[in-house]
Amino acid sequence: MVAKLMTIQSPNIKKKVAIIGGGINGLCSAWLCAQQGFEVHLYEKETLMSQTSRCSSKLLHGGLRYLEYLQFSLVRESLQERKFWLEAAPELTNDIELVIPLYKGGIHKRWEYKIGLVLYDFLAGKNNLGKHRYLTKDEVVSTFPSIETNGLTGAYAYHDGQMDDYELGLWVSRQLTDLGGTISENTKITKVTNEGLVTLESGEKFQYDCVVNACGPWAQELVARSNIDCEVKLKLVRGTHIIIPQISDKALYLENKESKRLFFVLPYKGNTLVGTTEEVHDLSNKIEPTEKEINYLIGALNKFFDNQITQTDIIESFAGARPLIFESTKLMNEVSREYKIKRNQKLINVFGGKWTTSRKLGESVLEHVLKVIK
Ligand SMILES: Cc1cc2nc3c(=O)[nH]c(=O)nc-3n(C[C@H](O)[C@H](O)[C@H](O)COP(=O)(O)OP(=O)(O)OC[C@H]3O[C@@H](n4cnc5c(N)ncnc54)[C@H](O)[C@@H]3O)c2cc1C
Incomplete structure (x- = not known):
């Protein structure tokens, strides 16, 4: 589909596309748009790959x-x-x-x-x-x-x-900049319009031919703050991981009978990564591991090994908020990890998605961009 559409766009016409969000979905969307010959600028409120996309289970998986x-x-x-x-x-x-x-x-x-x-x-x-x-x-x-x-x-x-999610995201950012794409970190977008106007926290405004909202867990918040109606609603589910000294150089996928959920025990950079939890998250709270989640992971792991670990064994812990499409009839683990893309004039909103499918998501975003920029 993308290959077919590519013939429509003349490489000489440099239309301007803004991508908001420097997680893997924003980066892949920007990369695909830059491949198409657009003038792409990506805005990230923190630093690249600093949020959900570096807090994953580090699996490139079918699921x-x-x-x-x-x-x-x-x-x-x-x-x-x-x-x-x-x-x-x-x-x-x-x-x-x-x-x-x-x-x-x-x-x-x-x-x-x-x-x-x-x-x-x-x-x-x-x-x-x-x-x-x-x-x-x-x-x-x-x-x-x-x-x-x-x-x-x-x-x-x-x-x-398995991947190094952070470094792989930065690898995508290098593909983007090699194609001429530009990136502004520590630059928060406070408002977007359906007409392609982007307002920075500094008050500066920039006009684009197309704007992509790839803010992950914050995508709905940006739309709401911009007074734009959107039928898609997100449900945020926080997942925590802990890193402990290496248990094994082999990977396990274990059942926790009490919670009726599975969790990963993975070799990662010479240590062991254990996760994840699933807790509904409210964006007014910081996205960080809670004591309860850490104890849950320790307890779940200790049921399977003689060597009991305690909190003092933890080298690192981290949490991310998964942006899932809200479906009122489904439990958290039943909600699909598929993404939805909604286009309204010059504004394209991206909701949900997995790390593994981020390039495909980028292709779908590009198809929408090409419909906006005919
Ligand atoms: C615990 C956990 C484990 C997971 N494990 C896996 C896995 O193993 N494999 C897999 O395929 N998927 C996994 N996922 C899913 C995957 O990590 C996410 O779907 C993916 O990282 C989402 O990427 P994103 O770019 O949409 O969001 P993010 O990475 O959160 O990026 C959004 C970016 O937008 C920025 N932003 C927000 N608002 C603004 C604004 N107003 N202006 C400018 N910038 C803004 C944020 O700072 C952020 O950097 C996991 C998710 C979680 C939570």
């Missing part, structure tokens, strides 16, 4: 658990994009095999995982990183010698991608 909610197209698209990132920036990404130990009385039955993983491999198609496999109990114990063996029956292992 195995989204299959439970029949989100096949999201999973397929994510698996394609996973391959894109792994090939585009091999120095900042890697293939990772995740092991899901199976316990008696677990949240999901063995056959449920089997169906999910067969489907996951199928949806990945030629982009698959390696087929899933079954591990016997002995194989699990030899891989994770200190793992809880009570009730352990075996495990499944499957492949996904």
Whole structure:
């Protein structure tokens, strides 16, 4: 679709596009627009990649658990994009095999995982990183010698991608500036109009041919502050991670029976990354890990290992707010990670999305920009 549209735009006409938000979705939107030959300027109220996009689980993934909610197209698209990132920036990404130990009385039955993983491999198609496999109990114990063996029956292992989210975002920013795109950090936009006028906190105003609101968790806030109606509403869900000294150089995806949720235990830069939580977040509060969330993660992890960790083992903790499209009938973990893009004259508002699919989101934004700038 984008390739077809590219013929419409003459490279000599330098139309001006403003992108608001220097997270991965804003950066990818800016990158795609710069590839098209537009004069792109990106505004970020803090510094690039300082918010949600650097607080992820660092996975370039299809999202195995989204299959439970029949989100096949999201999973397929994510698996394609996973391959894109792994090939585009091999120095900042890697293939990772995740092991899901199976316990008696677990949240999901063995056959449920089997169906999910067969489907996951199928949806990945030629982009698959390696087929899933079954591990016997002995194989699990030899891989994770200190793992809880009570009730352990075996495990499944499957492949996904892992990234340095912060550095990969900066890599995108370099692609953007190499194409002539410009960036203003520490520059908050206080108002936008459907006619393409952007107001900075300093009071300065700039006119653009097209404006993209890619403010992530703050996207709805910017629209509301600008007195613009928008039918899409966001629900923000805070997720916390902790980093502790390395437990294993292998990755685990574990079930927490109490909360009926899964969490990751991932090798990351010589340490172990554990996460995540899911708590509704209100933007009037700072996005930071709470004591309750940290204790939840410690408690969940300690159920699986002999070596009990405490708060003093924590090297770092961080939290991000996931911008999800509000759906009144759904629970937090059921809400789709798909994005919505709404265009109103010269203003394009971006809502939701995953890190993994940010380049695809950028392509969709570009399609809208091309409709604005005919
Ligand atoms: C805990 C957690 C774990 C996750 N793990 C994964 C994962 O492993 N894999 C995956 O694919 N996805 C994951 N996600 C989802 C993914 O991280 C997000 O969907 C993605 O980072 C959102 O990017 P964004 O650019 O929309 O938002 P952000 O990264 O938050 O960027 C928005 C930017 O806009 C700026 N901004 C806001 N208002 C203004 C303004 N008025 N003027 C100027 N700038 C402004 C902000 O400062 C911010 O930098 C996770 C999310 C969370 C919360």
